[in-house]
Structure formats: C-alpha cells, structure tokens
Amino acid sequence: MELYPLITFLTDYGPSGGYVAACEAVIASLAPAARVLHISHDMRAGDIRGGATVLARVAPLAPVAVHLAVVDPGVGTARRALAIHTQRGDFLVGPDNGLLLPAAAALGGPSTTWVLEHERVRAQAALPQEGFSSTFHGRDVFAPAAALLATGALPALLGETYSFDSLVGLLPALVEKAPGGRVRAEVVEIDRFGNVELAVGFSTLASMLEGDGLHGRQMLVQVEEEEDQLPWEAKVVSTFGELPSGSLGLYRDSWGQVALTLNGASAAELLGATAGTHVLLGNLEGASGQDSGPGPAPA
Amino acid sequence: MELYPLITFLTDYGPSGGYVAACEAVIASLAPAARVLHISHDMRAGDIRGGATVLARVAPLAPVAVHLAVVDPGVGTARRALAIHTQRGDFLVGPDNGLLLPAAAALGGPSTTWVLEHERVRAQAALPQEGFSSTFHGRDVFAPAAALLATGALPALLGETYSFDSLVGLLPALVEKAPGGRVRAEVVEIDRFGNVELAVGFSTLASMLEGDGLHGRQMLVQVEEEEDQLPWEAKVVSTFGELPSGSLGLYRDSWGQVALTLNGASAAELLGATAGTHVLLGNLEGASGQDSGPGPAPA
C-alpha cells in the first residue's frame, strides 16, 4: 500500500494524443497501488487561473492525497517545479506559476515548499537522465515526483526547500466597487449549462451592496463591454425552480460564488459573456445614471 | 473492503469545471476502497431519456454494484431523491425523474425503493448541513448516498421506503404502426460514426412488418420530417462488410435495436436525422401511396 493511496490529476492536455495516459502510466509504474482521480484535463490550453480554481474546488473534497496539476505554458523555461506540503497533510505538485496556490490555501495553507530538481527526481525514480524532454514535464518530472511522494519518498530527496512567499503569484480575478453603487466582477467560468460564474462570493456581494440580504431582490445586470445596451433584470433565487422559464436569475452557486442563470437556456449567450468579461451588478431600486431602466425580459 | 466494491457513475456534467471529480472526491472520502467506473458524463444537458438508455445498457454488464446517475434538470425543486434496490442486488441512486427506471428493469426489476432525505444522508456522511447547495445535489446528496450504500450503510438510515409504482415515469420513445404497412420509430441516438439508432427492437420490427425475417430484404427508409423527399432504399445486413461502399443499410445494432448505417460515411447526415426525428420503415415490395419509389443511392 502506498503512503498516499490517492493521486488527483489535473491538466490542460485534452483527451487526445495519450498525454494524460503517459503520465498515468508513469504513476502506475512507480506507485502501482495509488489510485488516480482525474479532476479534469479539459482546461483551456494555458488557463492557469481556471486550473487553479478547479483544483481548489475539488482538492478539499478528496481525502488527504497527492495533487498533481500541470497547466504549464512556461514548460522548458527556468520556471521552478514545486512540491508543497499543506497543513492538512496533502502534497501539491506542479509548476511555479500560481496554479497550486488557491488549492494550498483551501487545504489549510502551506507547511513546507520544495523546488523539485529534475535530475534528483529522475534519479529517485530510476529514470534515465537522457530521456528528459523540454516540453513534457508532466511525464518527465511532475508525474514521477507525485508518484514518489505517494509511495512515501522524502521530499528532501527530490529538491531543496524554498520560501512559499517567494512563489509566483496569480493575479486575482477582478471584483471591485463601481460607480452608481454597483459591483464590477469578472466572469471566471461558463459552465456547460451556460451559467455564468462571477469572481465574487455571494455573501461578499451582499455586504458590498447595501441592504439586508440578497434573497428575493431584483438586480440589474450589465456586461460592461456592452454598456450601450440596457441592463438586464435578474431575480435573486435559491433554486432554479423559483425562476419563470426564460427569465434571468442570480444565485449562490454550489461553490459559494455569485452566478447568473437563465431558466431553460444559456445565460452566457443571452448576456454575451465569456471568461474574463466584466459584469456590473446593482440594485434595481438603486439604479442611476446610464442604467436607464431594466432591459426587456428574454422571450 | 466495501460491501460494494464498484460504483458506476453517469451524469450530464461534461468534462470541465471539476463537477464529476467533486463527486468522485466525495466518494473517495466516504468509501475509499470503492472503485468508480465512469459510464459517461457526456449526456446532453438535461437528456433524461438518453441517460436512462445508456445506464440500462451498461449496468447489466457490470458486476452487482451501486449505480449513481445524475441527469437532473429539476435539481433544487421538490423532486424526490431515490435509492432503488434491484432484484439482482444492485442499488440505483439518482433523481426521481425516470432516469433510473429502465436500468431497474434491466437489473431484474426493483425490490425496494427509498426516498433519500438530504439531512439524514448528510448526517450519516458526517457532512455539515449548512454546506448544502440547491444546485449540485450530485456532490451534496447523491454521491454521499451512493458511497454510504457502497460501504454497507442501511438504506433505512438514509430515508423512508416509497412505492416504486408512484415514481415519475419516462415517456417512452415512439414506435408505432404507420399507414402503408409501415412502422414509425423515433431516433434515440446518433453514434459517433453517424449510425442512427431507432426506438424499435430488431425482432419487434420483424414482427410488425409482415414476412419471414428481415435479413437480406430491401427496406424503404424515410425521415417523416422530410416526407416530400423520395424514400431511401436500405439493405438489411448482419455486418457492415456486406454493404457496398456509400450505400445505406439497416442492421441489428449491438444493443438489439434497429439501426441505420452508411458504409464509409454518416447515415445521420445523409438522412438529416437527429435524436427525436421520426423515421418510417417499410418493405420495398409493400411500398404504396406517397412512397413513389426508391431514392437515389448516395454517391
């Protein structure tokens, strides 16, 4: 039995070409008793923040594990390779580009951080040094390191400790107060149902907008990039079922964030929102200035 | 070792966002020794009947297991959450919207049905009651319930028994006799090779059309929505290899259903068929009325 029976795995490698499987095969060779839980390999190519968000969502739900995550546009450059031990007891393994930081926080914060040295990892894994690629560190460094840690290898054998505070940070998604008593928040995810998740927590929004609680209110919703359009009106609801068919709603999504939904269709399409879009949220009663009135309800 | 070492898992969550992994992480926490067999997470959003069809295909091929299925457009409404014990010994866990019924039949029929109570499930799983969402019952109710059942938890701890006959049914896909001695059947699936599966069993079709057996016959095939077009001619074959390149065939597919295929190309594209389309099937010799003759063979 491995010390860590579970390795979670997230990449932007996609389903084709065998890249994910190459890493899993390396894990199966080095840590045959560890189970691999695939978080997602469908992140947009190079989408570090998206990967960080999903990893931080899922990792705390799993038992204590080794979490292997590779969204790595800087592969082959001097960017560091990391192993982070968390207060909960997990290991996070991946590139030093911000990908691991939200998950580290969600797992109780970091305890110790190591910079993985390729040669040491490959020596411990009994892999040839010359087989090493410049473009596929998932297979050649990160998966071996994760597998070794799962079997109980001491991280000090794989690299030197490093200051967590010196790691490369992640620019947080935008959330701020906007003119007219409104809140501006960035779209962080469109889910497959077309729901639009914003970079603001539901309870944070409530405290940023004046008033007591959000539930039942009518809100004004506007995509900043289309500010010449009239804003949409959205009802704050607890469940999709409270919403008449074809009308826009604002709700606390399952990760505690503010999200917009359209009963029976895609809110993202209605609003013209994609990841990175800025959305303005305001109270209907507090509408002012260019918010000249609610938009037409979608048919 | 868990009482049920295998949990199968089907949803319409898609590959992104970590929704599937969130459920699997909950399972790994509550039933660490259970293995998860992913049936599909690629069902069209809200496609209850498609999910029910796939679940009923796969579940009987697996060993006795807990089958977790979540295609749940009514999440957050008053729709019931179910656990169904089957005659074969399996558990089916999912929403009360018809999704589980064909699989229950395919597993020998139901023995006992329970309505899962969220609070009881979460208490048994030692999950906080306040963490409960209105929109992600896969993670918050169904996966914990499935994991608990896999470990041998008594279903009576999770809810009250309920009458199977009172469950929400599923409107069956259309199959009926049509004028001119023909059979009208709904398209239930287009597979990735463009083959068109119909809602009629191969042996059922043989008995609905007069004559002795189908094999070797020429059939007339017409998409009802395009009835002004000449019907296509299709040969009834046992294997794709019997079919000349570019010609249409009708065969007993691997689930025992009637399906249409086009050697080397997509039958669905040729016919203009999608899920829900109605297809008319008739004997070539019995062609009558508006079936004025066979259509041109595709090039």
Add this chain to the structure above:
Amino acid sequence: MELYPLITFLTDYGPSGGYVAACEAVIASLAPAARVLHISHDMRAGDIRGGATVLARVAPLAPVAVHLAVVDPGVGTARRALAIHTQRGDFLVGPDNGLLLPAAAALGGPSTTWVLEHERVRAQAALPQEGFSSTFHGRDVFAPAAALLATGALPALLGETYSFDSLVGLLPALVEKAPGGRVRAEVVEIDRFGNVELAVGFSTLASMLEGDGLHGRQMLVQVEEEEDQLPWEAKVVSTFGELPSGSLGLYRDSWGQVALTLNGASAAELLGATAGTHVLLGNLEGASGQDSGPGPAPA
C-alpha cells in the same frame, strides 16, 4: 489479485453512448481486481495509424500489462482478432489491422501470436454465444479476452497460434528525401496546442540533411499542398522559451519526433497543416529552385 493488475484501453469509441463503459463493465465482471488505465477513446473514427501511434507511445511507460486496443473499421468482416505476447511480457489484444504492431515493437517485439476465436473466448468467459454482435467486438470479444488474460487464462484456450509475420501491416507514414536537398515528411498529429508532429525522428532528420546537428539552425518549412506560397522560416530550438512570440520553431518533441510550433498560437493554423499533409523541410542556406526565399514572419 489478477496475474496482470493493469489493463490499458484505447478505442475510437468517443465519450458518448456508454461504449467504453460497456467494455469496462465486462472487464470488471471477469477480472474485478484489474485496474483499467484509459489511454484515449478520442481517436478519430477508424484512425488505425493514429491509434497505433498513441498506443506505442504509452504502453512502454506502463508496467507490464494487458493492452486492449480497438480501432476496428473491419468489425464484422473476416478480419482476425489477435492476442500478441511481447518480449517484455505484455499482452496486446485487438483487431488484425496493424493497430497493435508499433506497440509490439516498442515492447521488445512479439514472442507469440494467437488468433482469438470468438466462441472459445465467450465460452471461457461464460458468456452466451447468442448474445454476440457483429458490430461491437470490443464488448463481445476483445474486452472478455483481455480480462481473461489478465486473470492468467492461457491464451491457448482462446485461440490458435499464428505467424506474426503474416499479420496485416500498417502503411508507414511518409518520410523521404525530396529535391533540393530537402526532406518530405507526413504530418502525423496536431496536438491541442496546434503543434505539428511530423513522421520523422529528430535525429533521423539531422542525418538526412547535411551538416552537423540541427540546433540553432534556421530551416525552411513548406506545406507541399501549398507550394505556390513562399516557405516559412523556422528556428531549431530546444524549448518553447527560446522562440520570440509569434515566430515559428522546429523542435524535438517529447516522443523524439520533429515538430513545428508557433509561440503563442497554432502552428497548424499558420501552415494550413492537418494529419496527412506533406511538409518539406530544408536548410535555409541550402534553399534552391522554387524555394525563392523565406516567407514573412507571422505578425
């Protein structure tokens, strides 16, 4: 415990319809302790060479295993079903259409080959003979055979030995010398980042082009199908980081092959290359004839 604890699995079945899961369910029934490592189910429908390439990449990275691979446009015809034992100790199971051959070579070469007989496989697996389909041998023959071999069943119980040299071969992807001291190579894969992998090994290319080593050179790159266009100039690099943003590079990819990349965008889109396209590679200094000069650097 199974004799082979790991079964790898590759198909062109895609994520929908439960086809992959049907096979995995059969495996779970017959070899419950074997773990399934999914290599890819996203091969293009019928793409035998693509499947063969990916299988040969991944299989050697895994521990000794049973490798189940089904890309099988000839299903239902007289094509043979195979089990190949390799020098490394692995079994390869799949159709006789060339799919398994590169992996057999990558695993040390074949030791013994058997032609699987459907009736014997199903008898050993205690499956009914009449349930056998003409169109889904993954579920009905290959998965049962792979599972039986994983449990230690003797291959002689499943079929007769056969001459490896009589198996159906795979037309190799094109790589050859071209006029003007150039090399012509077929595109074998576009990865999800738009990198273009060619059918020529990096060290092979170096020896086919005159000169000492490739690194640091400027190369001329031309898609043969668009030979009226000026060729592109590409720098030979070791890492993506050596390449200015928006410029084309040539590198040794992680499988040892020559590949083309465009820093920050899709090289495949720039070049108009898809799988099967022919690419001409030449030295910049050796440019001659219609290679009238380097193309404009992309903006």
